[in-house]
Amino acid sequence: MYRSSVRAAAGLIAMLALVLLVAACGGNGGSSTSASTAGGGTTTTSGGGSGEVGQPVTAPPDNAKSGGTLTVLSAGDVDYIDPGLAYYSFSYQALQPTLAPLYSYAPGDPSTPMPILADGDPQISNDGKTITVKIKTGFKFSPPVDRAVTSKDVKYAMERAFTKQVPNGYMSAYFGNIEGVKAFQDGKAKDVSGIETPDDQTIVFKLTRGGPVVGALVLPVTSPVPEEYAKKYDAQNPSTYGQHQVSAGPYMLESYKPTRSITLVRNPSWDKDATGDPRPAYLDRVEFQEGNEDPNVASRRILDGESLVSGDFPPPPALVKSTVQGAKKDQIQFNPGAGTRWVSMNTQMKPFDDVNVRKAVLAVFDRNAMRLTRGGPLIGDIATHMLYPGVPGFEEAGGMKGPGNDFLANPSGDPQLAADYMKKAGFADGKYSGPPILMVADNSGVGAQGALVAQQQFEKLGFKVTLRQVTHDTMYTKYCNVPKANVQVCPNVGWIRDFADPQPVLDPTFNGKNIVPQNNSNWPQLDDPQINAAMDKAEQITDPGERAKAWADIDKMITAQAPLVPWLWDKFPTIQSANVAGVNALWNEGSYDLAYTSLK
């Protein structure tokens, strides 16, 4: 008895000592959390580093220095290292400095394409079916190719992305209307007849019908690839060109160790003056250190360390708030236009096949509570419709205020209005009384917390929710992206444009013809003939103003159908060390543009 008592006491004392030690070390975190309650949104959408807390910086300082090594910390890896396959924001961040696409965006202007390899704006024929792009002369490939880039290299880069060896994810959607694609893919033609190269400095795209080709010329697949060099790698299935790629941009790939590191160094063949490339390329070397699974540790390393910036992860909400209110507030930026988040309802399944039930859900939904799970007002604005800030058509669709639907008027929810809509749907007491609904959600991180909040919102209307939580990848690939999985609610879905155009936001996600058995991104499975027809018509419009207006009208039609709860327009937080003069690329979720960033 005596022995065990003393031992227990000794154990308790030791444990207490450790707890005190931990409490002492965790003091910062604790104060961060308490301080966070006062966190206010101070973000604006304009760039330029005006000195306001959290403003994205969209241009390098006047006295930016050349040289040095920058380290980018990331949790994950690129989806593909091959520019013909890369499709994720983080991949763009890593690869863009090595590429010379026809067009890109200036860091602060995510709407207007800026020529990189192209020599001026594209020339579009009156019927919108012929696009001619002139190419600059000064670009050269990095060693071992080390020769001048021609239009044939752009043609090859795009053609390889139509092959089985390079199964690009967006070619058919954005370039599928180029003449001769089908024949090329079926092996009936040696090349895509609709991509012509009359001389080394001209490339012509001939289209079967109008479409988003012009806007899509900013995508990395338009960066040149030398056929004579890449052919042997592209002959393998899958192609291994990514590991051996050559560059036409200011940097080139020195090494790539999947899930471990990526290293970029200067491309000795790139000459800013000769190319007229607008990118200043200050840094000598960029190292990506991957595998930083704990965002808390990684974020603290960045904020307290030197020459470090964040890659694919946002800092944790508590750290965001303490940083904004502390001495390191200049080291964080909130970048608008970083996508939108939704809670989708399956409009093909009961009870969400009734528009009044859907409107009731939108009316009751506390979107503020959802936003708090990710960090509150700092990390984004509450969404009021589908197009998000920075996308053409956003203002025409109602801007920040939205189109004025009553069920989206109160960001904290309106139970009375929700009950009214439920009554209209035939539920006399304003509450749902049917069988349980299936919700599939993330099982970890802020996504899991958001799912619990979403579940509460449905329960307010009397829904019994069967919540199945799985990994993020499983949620998408086995459930939410698969219509036959019969999931009624997906609370963790979201979307970001591929380029500055409203079509890539609304067409894949709300067009009935895009409901597919796998990788379906029309999560509500909305199939409204009027909306579908309006999209088909708007797709053909080439005038930017008319196009924006047409898609804004479609946005209003979709929002009126209440197919999902739009709850956040993201402002992605990025952080940097004190000695980094980071420049945020607003076209790419605000991630640091490594061709503009420098060290102080």
Place this chain on the structure above:
Amino acid sequence: MTRYVIRRLLWVVVLLFLVSALTFVIFFVLPSTDPAALRAGKTRDPEVINAIREQLGLNKPKIEQFWIYLKGIVLHFDFGHSYLNNLNVRDEILSRLPATISLSLGALVIWLFVGISVGIISAVRRRSLMDRAAMGTTLVMISAPVYWLGLVSLLLFSQGIGVIPIFPGSGSYTPLSEDPWKWFTSLILPWLVLSAAFAAIYARILRANMIETLSEDYIRTARAKGLSERRIVLGHALRSAITPIVTLAGLDLGVLLGGAILTETVFNIPGVGRLSYDAIIHGDLPTVQGTVLFGAFFIVILNLVVDIAYAYLDPRVRYT
């Protein structure tokens, strides 16, 4: 002895086959990711998804996929290619093994040294203040989850973010071949964190065994014959009491060589454990199977080594 070893090795083959089959079945029975859809990203083009499915060999019947996989291992020691990045799984595991071996062996040395020392001292000085303090501390170490202890140690001692920044922190691992000193310093914190719970368990087990052994008749006889206390403790009592520790050490080392997932993840050490973690999260079956098979291999082989070691540690043990 030779026949015994051969028989055990044959069982290893059977066991590895069963482990492989079980992993395969679990992957396809339980909810998991669709690798082709995952690789396709945002695309909804069925032709692209099918092309990827074909590339990954997922268009073939399940049993054929398993057969191809087994054939690859047996004939070419080929564990297939990752669904995530198409890397050769065998090469990837082998390239990460040095980091895992560095972490595991270093931690093993620490936990054996600390665990055995503390266990002996606590047993010999039973009920002393030192014994009680040591046993209390072991209780805390056993109770502290590795990931928690890892984060706390980083926030306390790692350069860059620590309160007392004396050790390199997360992401600082450097291979031994590149810079031995950096290798050593980068692993100090991970070694300490990984070995803490093991050292505590070993100390408690050894202490209990030693106390029991020290009360045996043959120890009393040895004392009566005038042997020194040092010789009694280290030469007689320890040799008898340490047998379960050897068993445990073998099994634990085998498990860790299969990947110290939490420690490698917290400290961002590019070892087999982190590879397993990423593969599990993304449903990368070939990599999961590869790491599971390597882990199982290490466990059964080290178990065999332990059994053989028994014969030398305990003269009563003989294998036929």
